[in-house]
Amino acid sequence: MPACGAESTPGRHSGAAVTWRGQALHVLNYNHGFVSSFRPVPNLVEIRNLHFSYGERSILSGIDMDFPRGQVIAVMGGSGSGKTTILRLIGGQLQAGAGTIEISGEAVDARNAKRMYAMRRKMGMLFQHGALFTDLSVFENVAFPMREHADLPDDLLHDLVLMKLHAVGLRNAAQLMPAEISGGMARRVALARAIALDPQLIMYDEPFAGLDPISMGVTANLIRRLNDVLGSTSILVSHDVNESFSIADYVYFLSQGKIVAHGTPDAMRASADPYVRQFVHAEADGPVPFHYPGATLAEDLGLSAEAQR
Numbered sequence: 001m002p003a004c005g006a007e008s009t010p011g012r013h014s015g016a017a018v019t020w021r022g023q024a025l026h027v028l029n030y031n032h033g034f035v036s037s038f039r040p041v042p043n044l045v046e047i048r049n050l051h052f053s054y055g056e057r058s059i060l061s062g063i064d065m066d067f068p069r070g071q072v073i074a075v076m077g078g079s080g081s082g083k084t085t086i087l088r089l090i091g092g093q094l095q096a097g098a099g100t101i102e103i104s105g106e107a108v109d110a111r112n113a114k115r116m117y118a119m120r121r122k123m124g125m126l127f128q129h130g131a132l133f134t135d136l137s138v139f140e141n142v143a144f145p146m147r148e149h150a151d152l153p154d155d156l157l158h159d160l161v162l163m164k165l166h167a168v169g170l171r172n173a174a175q176l177m178p179a180e181i182s183g184g185m186a187r188r189v190a191l192a193r194a195i196a197l198d199p200q201l202i203m204y205d206e207p208f209a210g211l212d213p214i215s216m217g218v219t220a221n222l223i224r225r226l227n228d229v230l231g232s233t234s235i236l237v238s239h240d241v242n243e244s245f246s247i248a249d250y251v252y253f254l255s256q257g258k259i260v261a262h263g264t265p266d267a268m269r270a271s272a273d274p275y276v277r278q279f280v281h282a283e284a285d286g287p288v289p290f291h292y293p294g295a296t297l298a299e300d301l302g303l304s305a306e307a308q309r
Contacts, residue, residue: 044069044201044233045090050099052085059085061257063099067201072227072234074244074265076279077254083237084128087203090235091123092116103201121149124194124202124232128209130186132178138165138189139174145196164192168222184215188222195226202232208240216240220247241280245269253279 045067052060060082067073075083088094090101095110102108103119110116132141142161146152152160165171168188170181178186187207194202204223208216224247227234238244245251245265253261253268253276261268261276268276277283 042069043067044104045235046100046102047086047090048100050086050089050101051097052082052089052094053097059257060089063257063259065252065259067233067235068249069200069233070227070231071249072224072236072247074236074238074248074251075254076238076241076244076251078279079239081254082257083254084205087125087205087235087237090201090203091120091125121197122200124197124199126187126190126194126202126204126207128206130183130190132186132189132193134178136178137174138170138176138178138181141178141189142192142196145193149197161196164196165189167195167226168192169218182215184211184218187211187215187219191219191222191226195230195232198230198232200232202227202230202234204234204236204238206238207236208238208243216243220244223247241282 043066045065047063047065050060050063050065051058063082063086065075065086075086077083085094089096089110090103090108092108092110100107103122106119108116108119133144136144139161142164143157146157146160162171162174165174168191170185170188170192173181173185173189178189181189191207194204207219207223211219220243223234223236226232236244236248245268248265251262251265251268252259253273255275261271261273263271269280271277271280
């Protein structure tokens, strides 16, 4: 399990804070150097013996995971392995069948809507493909969580939104509509919205999907830098091995609803586990077979055993 976390020291990623009604609102600045040091840190999120099913179909079975403060943790695995379900369970969109999820020592209970609303105030979420509100401008998309969760004067809200957009390089696109920007830009707007409230926990659901190499690199760099500036914990669900490994502190691999391996990116690259090796090195065949399971070709063609010999 992860045992250490990154601690920011003055550097390339630094941030000042504006205080409003007792809340620290960050002003991000990337003009200096950044040095990371490692020390034992408590977990922001802890998952113990988690089970979840859709009816009779088991999705997660006996999951244990730790997400330390200040770290970027990647959750990887094939389609249908339960990665996005874990994010939904942490966010209280789904209720676990058994087991516990705790954030800062507080249990997540999807049945308690009032408490979940308060807990989500400390979470940020970047959905697959960004999920921007198409009828709202870039500015209003980022302002939305601020208007929903904070009672801020218009001038302060205006400045904070521009600061968030500046942090992702899109301050001058504030008045554009989602249909007027590229897919990579839309993903950065979604990232600015995810960090609008300076959350303790930021969850990313396939942030690299559908992006060109430049946009993918920019998005990965922003995820790492913003995590370090805000001192947040980031949970990164992704299929993209290279980008995820370049920014993650620790990696969990899921298969068929269970954790099959976990460790640092370097340990996962060197892993002898057949599933991890197949996934990391994009091998066509292995524990995940090339052919869909079922009858053999000879059986389908009606060939006799003698003819096969």
